[in-house]
Amino acid sequence: xxxxxNDQLKGGLHEAKGKVKETVGRVVNNPDLxxxxxxxxxxxxxxxxxxxIEKVFEK
Numbered sequence: 001x002x003x004x005x006n007d008q009l010k011g012g013l014h015e016a017k018g019k020v021k022e023t024v025g026r027v028v029n030n031p032d033l034x035x036x037x038x039x040x041x042x043x044x045x046x047x048x049x050x051x052x053i054e055k056v057f058e059k
Contacts, residue, residue, distance in 0.1 A: 011048030
């Protein structure tokens with residue numbers, strides 16, 4: 001698997017995990033967990049986008 005695809009997959013996983021943490025934090029009224037989820041979601045989006053950009057330059 002090439003690095004760009006790997007980044008896209010890992011980014012998607014972090015994004016999903018962040019959404020789950022954010023939702024759970026909201027449901028159980030835990031602002032720290034909610035903030036952690038938002039941060040992980042954002043980090044996942046950035047990693048996914050970086051993988052997409054890398055893929056463009058691989059060609």
